[in-house]
Amino acid sequence: EAGVVQSPRYKIIEKKQPVAFWCNPISGHNTLYWYRQNLGQGPELLIRYENEEAVDDSQLPKDRFSAERLKGVDSTLKIQPAELGDSAVYLCASSLSGPLQVTESEAFFGQGTRLTVV
Amino acid sequence: AQSVTQLDSQVPVFEEAPVELRCNYSSSVSVYLFWYVQYPNQGLQLLLKYLSGSTLVKGINGFEAEFNKSQTSFHLRKPSVHISDTAEYFCAVSFPGFQKLVFGTGTRLLVSP
Numbered sequence: 001e002a003g004v005v006q007s008p009r010y011k012i013i014e015k016k017q018p019v020a021f022w023c024n025p026i027s028g029h030n031t032l033y034w035y036r037q038n039l040g041q042g043p044e045l046l047i048r049y050e051n052e053e054a055v056d057d058s059q060l061p062k063d064r065f066s067a068e069r070l071k072g073v074d075s076t077l078k079i080q081p082a083e084l085g086d087s088a089v090y091l092c093a094s095s096l097s098g099p100l101q102v103t104e105s106e107a108f109f110g111q112g113t114r115l116t117v118v
Numbered sequence: 119a120q121s122v123t124q125l126d127s128q129v130p131v132f133e134e135a136p137v138e139l140r141c142n143y144s145s146s147v148s149v150y151l152f153w154y155v156q157y158p159n160q161g162l163q164l165l166l167k168y169l170s171g172s173t174l175v176k177g178i179n180g181f182e183a184e185f186n187k188s189q190t191s192f193h194l195r196k197p198s199v200h201i202s203d204t205a206e207y208f209c210a211v212s213f214p215g216f217q218k219l220v221f222g223t224g225t226r227l228l229v230s231p
Contacts, residue, residue: 056218
């Protein structure tokens, strides 16, 4: 079974430029997460989707970040314009969630996109 | 609010020696606890989890962890480490019913020959 697929793996852009990351979750997983991992830190949640609905975006900097999950499958995270402080690894994860799932919150992670803003 | 503390940023150890990576959490209600491993340039992989039941949890690659409610700890242990265990290890917590993981800052395990 394929895992969570993210692209690109690496991205270098100049500040003020836009950038987009793509994530394909594990087939059948209804919950999708975007995390940001700064150097030397643990991942921090940016946004969580249940199917196509963003149910937790409280940590997403909405002035420059946006995300979408059309049709409740693939997702795209965008930054426009990028700032130097946005340099980090952006991780996508997915899980199968619901009231009958005893393994709730067991998220499967992709390899991440390492963004460098120069 | 939930929080996770991993006091050791780096743990050096020799191959075949035992190791313990410490994790403490802060929460006034019941939580789920997790340990993830991250190899260089890779995503996170679940090592083990505690949801309920037995406080001693066994995971993959010979790792185990013990949930201690009174000490609010969930330390990770392995009796004999290998070079291949060199990686970053993250402890995480979530609330039952809430699909959100809160991670610690990670502990880098360095295994040398």
